[in-house]
C-alpha cells in the first residue's frame with residue numbers, strides 16, 4: 189500500500205516551510221515534479237484492486253443511484269446537475285485528481301475547469317499542501333486536546349484577513365454560515381435576518397422542503413445589488429434585525445451603492461453585517477471581496493479555497509462580535525481536526541510566497557478569452573462567456589444545446605461547469621489553457637455540424 193510509506197516517515201510533527209522551487213513549479217502536474225513517495229500519494233498501484241482498467245465495466249452512476257438517495261452527496265455532482273440530463277454521456281465519478289487534471293473511473297483524463305466547485309485554487313494534490321497534510325495525518329489528526337495548528341492558523345488568518353480579529357473553525361461552508369448567524373443573533377439578541385445569496389443548505393436560509401415555516405419567516409431574501417429592496421427589508425425588520433448577510437459577488441461585482449447601503453443599514457439599525465466569502469476568499473484577494481472593496485463587514489465566513497479542498501470553514505470578525513460565541517453554543521467534534529487546518533496553513537504559505545490571486549486572475553482571463561475566441565471562430569450564437577476572470581461562466585440560451593456541448597467537450601478531454609462558475613487554478617498551465625480553447629472550439633464546431641445535419 190502506498191500510504192504505508194507515509195506512516196513510516198515517523199511521528200515527529202514537522203512544520204514544513206514553502207519550498208520555493210516546489211511552489212514556483214506548482215503548475216507542473218507530472219509525477220516527476222514530486223518526491224518519489226509523494227508521486228504515489230494519489231494513485232493506486234496498477235495491479236491493486238480498483239485500478240482504472242478494472243473499473244471500465246462498472247456503472248458507477250447506477251450503483252450510486254441505488255444507494256445514495258440523490259445519486260451524489262454534493263448536489264452539483266449529480267449527473268443532472270453536471271450535464272443537465274441524468275442520462276447525459278459524461279463522467280460522474282473520478283479516480284484520481286492531480287493539478288488541473290482528473291482521471292475518471294475508466295481511466296480517461298480530463299482538464300477540469302470546475303475545480304471542485306471552487307474548493308481548489310492551487311490544483312489538486314498540490315505538493316506543498318500534501319506535505320503539510322501528510323505530516324498532520326501521520327502525527328495523529330485528532331485527539332482529546334486541541335491541535336496547535338488551530339491556534340497557528342487562527343493567528344495567521346487574523347494577519348491575512350482585514351476584518352479578522354478572532355476565528356471560529358468549522359468544517360463545511362454551510363456550518364460556518366450557520367455559526368455566523370448564531371453569533372449575530374446572540375450578539376444582538378434579535379432574530380430576523382435579511383440576506384442575498386446562497387449560504388448552503390441549512391434551515392436558517394433555506395426554502396427547501398422540510399424547513400419549518402416558522403424558521404423561514406425569520407429570513408427575508410433580497411435580490412442581489414438592489415439598494416431599494418435591501419433598505420426596505422432592513423427598515424421593515426427594524427429593531428428585530430440581527431444581521432444583513434450578503435454573498436458579495438454573484439457573477440459580477442456589486443455596485444458600491446449596494447454594499448455601502450448594506451454597511452450603513454446594519455450600522456444604523458444595530459445589526460451585524462456578514463459577508464459570505466466562500467467563493468471570493470483566497471481567490472479575488474486572500475481576504476476576499478472585503479479586501480478588494482475595503483468595505484468592512486463585522487463578520488466574514490471563509491471556506492472552499494481556504495484549505496484547497498480539505499474540509500474547513502472559518503468564521504472571522506471583530507473581537508466584540510466574535511466573543512458572543514462564548515454566550516451561545518457552537519461546537520463540532522471534528523472542528524479542530526488537524527489535517528484541514530494544516531492544509532490551510534500550507535495554503536497561507538503559498539499566498540505568502542507569491543501573488544496567487546493575481547495568477548488566478550490572469551489564468552482565468554486566458555481561459556475565458558480562449559473560450560470566447562472558440563465561440564467567435566465557430567460562429568455559434570446563443571452562448572457567451574460571463575463572470576469575473578478567476579470565476580467565469582458559460583451562458584447558453586438553450587439548455588439542450590448546453591448539455592450537448594458539455595458532452596462533446598468531454599470527448600475532447602475538457603470538463604466545463606454547467607450553469608455556474610468555471611474556476612481558474614494556478615495549476616492551469618499554458619498547455620491546459622490551450623487545450624481548453626481547442627476542446628471548446630471542437631465541441632462548438634461539432635455541435636453546429638450536428639444541428640445542421642438535423643435541420
Ligand SMILES: Cc1ncc(COP(=O)(O)O)c(C=O)c1O
Pocket residue numbers: 305360361362363365385386387388389435464466467491492
Ligand atoms: C457562497 C456560498 N456560501 C456557502 C456555501 C456552502 O458551503 P458548503 O457547500 O461547503 O457547505 C457555498 C457552497 O457552494 C457557497 O458557494
